[in-house]
Amino acid sequence: MITIKKMAELLGTSTTTVSNVIHGKEGEVSPVMVEKVKKLIEEYDYVPNRNARNLASNRSGIIGLAMKASENKYDNFVKDPFAGELIGAVERYVRAKGYFTMLYVSSDIGEIISSVSSWNVDGLILLGMQKEDGELLNQKMKKPMVFVDAYFEDVSFDYVNVGIDDRKGGREITEYLIQSGHQKIAFLADNCMGVDYQRFMGYRDALTSAGLPWNEDNFIRLRPSGADMSLILSQAYDRARDFTAFICASDYYAAFILNDLKDRGMKIPEELSIVGFDDNVCSRLVRPALTTVHQDVTEKSRITVEKLFHIINDEDYGANFEQLPVFIVERSSVRKMQDVLYLTDEY
The missing domain is CATH 3.40.50.2300 (Response regulator)
Structure with a gap:
């Protein structure tokens, strides 16, 4: 492969001139020489030696x-x-x-x-x-x-x-459910550390502000087992009738749980509302599509x-x-409890 030094010799110019053209510093070289260097680069299919450049700059790249x-x-x-x-x-x-x-x-x-x-x-x-x-x-x-x-x-x-503001996201999605008429709300996650802890604390903040009771049973600690989701899905199903809404700490879990509950005969969101967190592709693929907290990954x-x-x-x-900020993306997985009650009373 031709080198910068060899190109400079062929063109009767300096290695600095050739290097300037290669690295886009054409303002320091005459237009005629720029064209000559580019033609030579194309003729010899020259590829810059990244390793040599990184070595010279004391960088690995x-x-x-x-x-x-x-x-x-x-x-x-x-x-x-x-x-x-x-x-x-x-x-x-x-x-x-x-x-x-x-x-x-x-x-x-x-x-x-x-x-x-x-x-x-x-x-x-x-x-x-x-x-x-x-x-x-x-x-x-x-x-x-x-x-x-x-x-x-x-x-x-x-x-x-x-x-992102995980705590705010947890609080706002819980407030959304409360405003939709839900009072029996569970939080589902596989841990209570870091990101999931912040989302959980936002959930607690919203319940406290609304004067709603909370106990440890409202936190459903999921037990993952690698690719086998059966234990997690069974845990969710066993508790589904105790609540009107599930807040899942991620869309990943929410999508699996939503599909499994539907397969078991539950009507979503008529019998149970489910929301997620992240607004990734999982939230848009399931039906009903998930209401969730958006973050821009x-x-x-x-x-x-x-x-x-x-x-x-x-x-x-x-x-x-x-x-980074978060916001709620409203889709179809939440039942508006007060609307249903209102229609019933009207009837």
Whole structure:
């Protein structure tokens, strides 16, 4: 393959001139020479040596994306629409910067740190991390890092995080159900940490503000078992008659539960209203389509990548904590209880 030096020799010019044309700095080169260099590039099908360029700038040209996912919940975390959208968006924005993305998924933070430490990356994006994970990463990793959806309380180190207002989302979707006439509302999630905890606390806030009673039985702790959803679906079915509405901590669970309950003969939303969180493809594929809390995962990914590159380049990256807005998307999975009561009274 022809080199910049060889092209310069053939054209009787300097390597700097050829390099300027290759890297788009044509304003520093005469139009005649620009055309000559471009013709030579096309003739020899020249491809820039990215490794050499990165070596010269002391950069690897690689961004690491590490995700911690519960082995009990997923046999393949990337199948989750939220994870898939985030990975795809991060890769696209990283590629637009002229970089490559390396992905690592594990349920073991020690394994993640050990593997990622061996990568020659310029920065890291981290998803699914709890407080203790963040503390270990801060101790072991000396690379620029940006977390996604992290809630680290009472830690002694500074960290950068991009997320959404999960608590507000949980509160607003609960208020929506209450305004629709529901009082017996359950919250379903497979944990009560981080993101799901914030969504749960928003649910509690709304119940308290409305003067509605709450007890621990209103939180249905789902027990995932990899790809086998049967236990989760049975848990939901066993409690479905105790409530008029389910709030699921994700569209992923809401869609599975909605379909299963319909298969078992329940009418949705006439007998049970179901809402989700995320507004991903699951919410639009099921019937009735899910009312849910919208978050812009692609925009979250874009901001995450931008912040990381600002840190890498020692530039101002703005606030340490970026919180994107959420809003309710109303579809067909919620019964308006007061409308039904009104029509009955009228009759």
